[in-house]
Amino acid sequence: MSYVAPSMARARIGILISGRGSNMVALIDAERQGKFDADVVVVISNIESAAGLTLARERGVETLFISHKGRSREEHDQLMIDELRKREVSLVCLAGYMRLVSPLFVRAFKGRILNIHPSLLPAFPGLDAQKQALEHGVKITGCTVHIVDEELDHGPIVLQRAVDVRDDDTVESLSERILEQEHRAYAEGVARILDPGFRLNRADE
Numbered sequence: 001m002s003y004v005a006p007s008m009a010r011a012r013i014g015i016l017i018s019g020r021g022s023n024m025v026a027l028i029d030a031e032r033q034g035k036f037d038a039d040v041v042v043v044i045s046n047i048e049s050a051a052g053l054t055l056a057r058e059r060g061v062e063t064l065f066i067s068h069k070g071r072s073r074e075e076h077d078q079l080m081i082d083e084l085r086k087r088e089v090s091l092v093c094l095a096g097y098m099r100l101v102s103p104l105f106v107r108a109f110k111g112r113i114l115n116i117h118p119s120l121l122p123a124f125p126g127l128d129a130q131k132q133a134l135e136h137g138v139k140i141t142g143c144t145v146h147i148v149d150e151e152l153d154h155g156p157i158v159l160q161r162a163v164d165v166r167d168d169d170t171v172e173s174l175s176e177r178i179l180e181q182e183h184r185a186y187a188e189g190v191a192r193i194l195d196p197g198f199r200l201n202r203a204d205e
């Protein structure tokens with residue numbers, strides 16, 4: 001999959017969430033601290049009660065609730081595409097967005113959708129990545145910022161941060177340490193792909 005650099009104009013970021021929104025907050029804070037050259041212009045949730053919607057509003061970011069209920073994946077994604085385009089969003093960040101995006105959505109923002117996942121991909125894709133890591137007995141796990149393609153937790157890797165697994169770790173304690181790294185990694189990942197010099201380093205590029 002080829003990477004298409006966002007336009008030269010200051011990037012406009014849309015964030016998709018479904019819940020707590022701590023990575024979303026980390027991105028908004030990073031923007032305000034000038035850690036990357038972009039504006040977070042809208043946060044969209046498919047869940048009306050998502051705590052992240054309140055956190056975004058408190059920070060003065062526009063929020064939208066777009067329910068997926070009673071809609072096909074494509075219908076729901078098309079509504080999101082329309083709203084993102086209206087706001088001239090050039091980079092979409094999935095931050096705890098608990099749905100697979102459709103090929104339609106991937107094509108609409110090709111190479112310009114990022115996701116954060118709480119493992120060192122390609123290990124432990126899917127749900128409960130921290131639990132999967134503990135059950136497997138790995139000694140190092142972490143988090144991955146990657147470009148979204150049509151497969152779950154699969155696209156080209158932008159950045160990873162490692163976290164040691166301790167003998168006495170529980171899913172909660174490990175998740176907490178990974179989350180700290182996620183917050184740093186996501187802002188760094190955004191900065192990295194917005195850098196005009198950014199190149200993917202993959203054999204199939």
Ligand code: GRF
Nearest residue numbers: 020021022023096116117118
């Ligand atoms: C994070 O662990 C993220 O990696 C995963 O879902 C969780 C979302 O947490 N995709 P939050 O909503 O950002 O707090």
